[in-house]
Amino acid sequence: MTGKADTRLRRLPEQGSKDFNLACAIIDDARICHVGFVLDGQPYVVPMAHARDGDELLLHGSVASRLAKNLAAGLPCCVTITHLDGLVLARSAFHSSMNYRSVMVFGSAAPVTDPDKKVRGLDVLTEHLLPGRLAELRASTRKELNATTLLSLPIERFSVKTRKGPPDDPKNETQVPIWAGVIPLSLRAGKPEAAPDMPAGIARPRYLKSM
Numbered sequence: 001m002t003g004k005a006d007t008r009l010r011r012l013p014e015q016g017s018k019d020f021n022l023a024c025a026i027i028d029d030a031r032i033c034h035v036g037f038v039l040d041g042q043p044y045v046v047p048m049a050h051a052r053d054g055d056e057l058l059l060h061g062s063v064a065s066r067l068a069k070n071l072a073a074g075l076p077c078c079v080t081i082t083h084l085d086g087l088v089l090a091r092s093a094f095h096s097s098m099n100y101r102s103v104m105v106f107g108s109a110a111p112v113t114d115p116d117k118k119v120r121g122l123d124v125l126t127e128h129l130l131p132g133r134l135a136e137l138r139a140s141t142r143k144e145l146n147a148t149t150l151l152s153l154p155i156e157r158f159s160v161k162t163r164k165g166p167p168d169d170p171k172n173e174t175q176v177p178i179w180a181g182v183i184p185l186s187l188r189a190g191k192p193e194a195a196p197d198m199p200a201g202i203a204r205p206r207y208l209k210s211m
């Protein structure tokens with residue numbers, strides 16, 4: 001099965017880009033993506049963890065999941081990643097907007113079946129979610145690996161769209177006496193909350209201090 005995604009931006013094409021490095025930076029800066037696909041005429045959009053390994057987008061899931069089974073069988077999908085960087089408050093609702101970085105990757109994912117590549121890919125996912133953590137985790141068991149599907153989607157057909165900067169009101173509205181500007185938004189880690197059943201005396205790891 002192949003998808004025929006059209007990646008030409010028609011609305012606000014000046015906010016678009018085909019820059020592979022920019023797409024990678026947006027992907028790397030995110031810890032979740034949304035995976036869209038159509039099954040029996042019904043669209044689904046599923047939030048998932050992801051990581052990038054070179055020019056491949058990695059996804060994983062339970063072998064039992066409908067999503068993993070269908071994507072592994074080649075069902076075309078669209079993976080979207082969005083960062084909301086700010087609310088753009090213009091002098092009218094119409095010209096108000098958002099600052100953002102988004103990327104959409106289209107294609108068909110392939111299951112990673114080679115055992116070494118699978119372990120490595122799952123390690124890339126773990127390390128992407130929390131850099132430094134992999135070193136202290138035990139290796140996954142054979143049973144855990146068998147229960148997990150790893151999917152690889154080439155970052156070949158993709159589109160990028162970004163907006164940054166102040167509101168873009170028409171000149172004849174800039175003197176209206178209301179507040180206009182940008183409210184920056186970002187995702188920040190909170191204070192770590194230790195598991196209640198953790199033995200006493202375990203120091204907070206260095207990788208948590210760096211967050």
Ligand SMILES: Cc1cc2nc3c(=O)[nH]c(=O)nc-3n(C[C@H](O)[C@H](O)[C@H](O)COP(=O)(O)OP(=O)(O)OC[C@H]3O[C@@H](n4cnc5c(N)ncnc54)[C@H](O)[C@@H]3O)c2cc1C
Pocket residue numbers: 005006007008009010011082083084098100101102103104158159160161
């Ligand atoms: C946080 C956020 C909030 C948004 N809110 C709105 C909203 O409320 N209303 C609204 O109309 N639009 C909104 N957008 C923009 C929206 O994502 C679309 O770009 C826009 O609606 C144009 O859609 P279209 O189908 O006409 O695009 P077209 O230009 O026809 O899209 C053609 C192709 O361009 C690419 N493309 C389109 N949009 C994006 C994107 N965002 N990122 C990467 N590639 C893209 C895809 O490959 C797509 O197949 C928002 C975007 C973001 C990131």
